Amino acid sequence: xxxxxxxxxxxxxxxxxxxxxxxxxxxxxxxxxxxxxxxxxxxxxxxxxxxxxxxxxxxxxxxxxxxxxxxxxxxxxxxxxxxxxxxxxxxxxxxxxxxxxxxxxxxxxxxxx
Amino acid sequence: xxxxxxxxxxxxxxxxxxxxxxxxxxxxxxxxxxxxxxxxxxxxxxxxxxxxxxxxxxxxxxxxxxxxxxxxxxxxxxxxxxxxxxxxxxxxxxxxxxxxxxxxxxxxxxxxxxx
Numbered sequence: 725x726x727x728x729x730x731x732x733x734x735x736x737x738x739x740x741x742x743x744x745x746x747x748x749x750x751x752x753x754x755x756x757x758x759x760x761x762x763x764x765x766x767x768x769x770x771x772x773x774x775x776x777x778x779x780x781x782x783x784x785x786x787x788x789x790x791x792x793x794x795x796x797x798x799x800x801x802x803x804x805x806x807x808x809x810x811x812x813x814x815x816x817x818x819x820x821x822x823x824x825x826x827x828x829x830x831x832x833x834x835x836x837x
Numbered sequence: 838x839x840x841x842x843x844x845x846x847x848x849x850x851x852x853x854x855x856x857x858x859x860x861x862x863x864x865x866x867x868x869x870x871x872x873x874x875x876x877x878x879x880x881x882x883x884x885x886x887x888x889x890x891x892x893x894x895x896x897x898x899x900x901x902x903x904x905x906x907x908x909x910x911x912x913x914x915x916x917x918x919x920x921x922x923x924x925x926x927x928x929x930x931x932x933x934x935x936x937x938x939x940x941x942x943x944x945x946x947x948x949x950x951x952x
Contacts, residue, residue: 731859755937765875765925767942779937780896814880818938823869823888828880828938 727751730815730829736836737805743748744824745832747815753827754777754820756798758790761812761831770813774820805836839864839932841911843943851951856915858946860928863909868930868932870911871940872902875925884926887911898922923950 725729730747737743757780758770772780776792786805799817815829844859862868867889873881885896892904902913905932911928 757939765945765947767881767927769939769941772937772939774937780939781937810899816881816940818940820937823886825871825883825886826881828873828882830880831849833878 728815728817728827728829729811730832731832732830732832734833734835735837736837739805739807741805742803743805743834744802745813745815745834747798747800747829749796749817749827750816751817751827752796753817754795755818756792756795757798757818757826759814759816759828761814763811767814767834771798771800789815802834805834807836810834828836839868839930839941841870841928841930841941841944843926843947846944847947847949849949849951850918852920853857853917855944856913856918856922856948858913858926858928858948860911860913860943861909862911862928862930864930870902870904871929871931872896872900872911872913873929873942874898875927875945877924881927884913905916918948918950920934920950920952923948 728749771790773792789801792798812831816826818826840863842861870885870887876936885894895901931938
């Protein structure tokens with residue numbers, strides 16, 4: 725059973741399009757995240773949700789809109805895609821406890837052409 | 838804000854040699870530290886974590902890390918490298934902010950294992 729699953733794994737699209745990435749976790753965690761990994765492998769947090777409520781928004785452009793229909797799901801919708809949005813996007817989840825680790829999905833490689 | 842610094846973006850070792858990947862943290866409070874591994878085209882997998890119970894932490898795949906407060910370090914080691922250890926390794930720290938925890942990652946170290 726996959727703990728954190730995200731779809732699709734690969735996404736190739738043209739500039740200006742709108743796309744969504746879906747994420748689901750079956751670990752019963754309270755907290756979910758979106759991270760962006762750039763071409764240099766640098767990982768930066770984008771959003772964090774606790775029990776469906778947005779807690780962290782790390783100065784991400786308004787074109788990125790996360791949605792959490794329930795605490796097991798966190799989707800990411802991106803409007804008007806730009807070349808600079810090309811990256812690997814990771815969904816993760818954790819319990820609300822400092823000494824617990826985050827569990828990561830396999831990532832979605834987004835390529836904007 | 839807390840941070841972690843990984844010295845050496847690329848490390849090469851021979852198969853069977855010692856692996857040493859460096860991580861230094863910056864924190865005004867006792868940190869909770871993690872090492873993750875990322876294999877090509879995969880997500881991040883936890884290797885080990887420091888939670889103040891013991892300064893020497895053993896993880897999966899023969900890796901271990903030692904927390905040294907005096908040096909603000911949490912270096913990752915493995916006595917004998919295997920070809921399958923070739924991957925990207927990330928040190929991370931969890932930080933309390935805005936009513937939740939977020940994980941702050943270092944810039945990563947790519948480990949290459951030479952036959």
